[in-house]
Amino acid sequence: MTIADTTELPARSDAGQGPVFDADEERRARKKRIEGIAKYVIPLAVMSIAIWYWDRIVVWNEIEPYILPRPGLVLQTLIEDWGTLSASLLITLQITGLALGVAVIGGVGLAIIFSLSRYAEMSFSPFAVILQVTPIVSIAPLIFIYIESRMVGLLLCAWIVAFFPILANTTLGLKSADHNLRDLMTIYRANRWQRLRYLQLPSALPYFLGGLKIAGGLALIGAVVAEYVAGTGGIGTGLAFRILEAGYRLQIPRMFAALILIAVTGVIIYATTSLIAHLALRKWHESALKRD
Amino acid sequence: MSVAPLGQRAPILHMREIDKTFTGGVVALRRMSLEVNEGDFISLLGPSGCGKSTALRLIAGLMPPTLGRIEWEGGQGAGDLGVVFQEPTLMPWATVEQNVWLPFRLRGQSLASVREKIVEALALVGLEKFAKSYPRELSGGMKMRVSIARALVTRPRLILMDEPFAALDEITRQKLNDDLLSLKAKTGATVIFVTHSVFESVFLSDRILVMAARPGRVIREFQIDAPYPRGMEWRTAKEYGEIARETSDTLHGALAPEAAE
Structure with a gap:
């Protein structure tokens, strides 16, 4: 009887491949990239939506410009x-x-x-x-x-x-x-x-x-x-x-x-x-x- | 630089019958007398509260003794004293070079005029390539080396070290202990080294003052004749073990009555 784990590891070829990342590391890197872009895009988008909504409120409710201008x-x-x-x-x-x-x-x-x-x-x-x-x-x-x-x-x-x-x-x-x-x-x-x-x-x-x-x-x-x-x-x-x-x-x-x-x-x-x-x-x- | 054997060295500092009592009545130090000679490597060894740091602060002139006198042979000049604290104590906004420049800068000397000395001091601690780095870019051990370079740069007559390596990991600490001894060999520096590690004190010093607490006092002095440079062979020497044992016993002997309480 032996305690050693005899499960075969998958064959690995390290030759000339550069660094290999596991799925978790890749997910992290992707998340970081997306966050980097979102940092600028999200505030701009939300601000634009808010201004658009302000405009719509005035139009939908037919508010006079001397109360709330567009x-x-x-x-x-x-x-x-x-x-x-x-x-x-x-x-x-x-x-x-x-x-x-x-x-x-x-x-x-x-x-x-x-x-x-x-x-x-x-x-x-x-x-x-x-x-x-x-x-x-x-x-x-x-x-x-x-x-x-x-x-x-x-x-x-x-x-x-x-x-x-x-x-x-x-x-x-x-x-x-x-x-x-x-x-x-x-x-x-x-x-x-x-x-x-x-x-x-x-x-x-x-x-x-x-x-x-x-x-x-x-x-x-x-x-x-x-x-x-x-x-x-x-x-x-x-x-x-x-x-x-x-x-x-x-x-x-x-x-x-x-x-x-x-x-x-x-x-x-x-x-x-x-x-x-x-x-x-x-x-x-x-x-x-x-x-x- | 060779150092005269123990007992034949010229004195540089006398502490005579020093008492220090803090307001509130705590006797931090009682009747401490110490003659520091050129080339001595003295360890003040003891548990916390034994007054070893107080002794260092008194010698540094950071506070006056309550009774007794501290006298420098021939008076104390600027740059006669170098200090290394438990933390590296570097100015984070200044480069390594500017940090080492500090003692000169405070005397109005320009960086250019003392650059040679700074480079030399940094070379002694092996950091000449990091002159332009900021402290945050260095590891804990490297910061400590900068601190040592700053203490050395004025070629002081006496260097005080207050548990300088206590916060470092064991491997870095041993390396720095080795380096400290080779520094001492190169510069002939006189050092007073505060520690609570028996092994560190036996490895480094030629005089160990064992201290006890409440009131803080010196209970015994050991002299170690083992020649410098000391290295691995000293760490494994029979005599090293014997002295460590005896020092340890003295320390614990002083602790015993308290433990029995």
Whole structure:
């Protein structure tokens, strides 16, 4: 009697055939390929269907354009009113961009001060928290009372909303440096500045970039919301005012057109900040690494 | 580099009657005295809580002793000390070369001006081809080698190693132990090596300080005369087994009363 399995294995020819995969591996590879294509096709398809369905709803129910315009009409309005809308878009972009820029400088600067002095953090972080948790709509009217320049008021509102995530994330990042590396800095007698430059700032970079992604979107929201509160028209008005104005005049297609511009702007800001984060971290940080 | 036999070496560091008590009353170290001589390979061996890492941190100047003094012969200069931690402790955003450059960089020396030294240190650990790699591209053992290269690059008078290979697999650990000894032979480095492995300490060192916990203290010192370089023949030598046995007994003798509780 023998224990060995005597079943004949099928003859195998390895000569010059290249790698051989089993059915399971091939199924996996196929699935991966399909997923790679689906990643782009499915969102586009679903979005197209949604827009088509929107169009059909209007047609089927005979909805008037001043209640719900067809997507084609919105697009048409976007093109026809491009002169007015693009000028407003530019204003909104300026406020958003400036507010984000000042938020980066202010947030990182304050975070560095916090990391240098615990007492500074104890003294000022309550203010930062209060500003953050109070809804901007409720602070904005006061701001526009005290600040004469409408532009500066808008900027201040957008800044208040955008700066906190940068401050909070960067503060956390500056504290999160590896403790052994901190010891190493002590052993090699690094001064405060070197410690910040060579250890804390690079450690904080991924945290800061996470904050930047959030702040980018918030700056846009801040700019739009503040303009709703500020109200008054005239020259130099942003997209939010265009929406209000179109609403008063029952120009619903124009409301939609302005809304689309705001949404697209938000997406572009998010994509840009994500790209910045990816480029800055791709060489070393876990979040940017591909698993193989 | 040849090293003078034990007992004929010039001292480089004196620890005199060191006590360290933490706030809360934990006595981490009691009356530890140690004379470190040029070329020594000293292991601090003991269970956790015996103060071996505390001793290392005191020597590194990361905290002051409660009582007693630590004195460097001729004073401590910049770059006199190299440290290897239990983790590789590399900056993930910097290349291997930039990581090894750190001690010089903090003294304001440019990469170009010390490149030769960096290349030499990387060659000593066999990583000269990886100067431009990022730590994430390296294996655990390779990261540890970079860490060792960084500790060596300033040609320090003393290198402190805090259980550097404890997190590595057995095969990598043995290889690194072998390499550490050949490094020591090439550079004549003086090393204080913290470990809780009896075999590692007997294999590597010419002096073993066995420590016990509560309070942390040195209970016995062993001197091992077996010549360097040591390799497989030392791992299988009769004397190796005897010393390991005796060291082990000392360790367990100190543990015994506690086990009986």
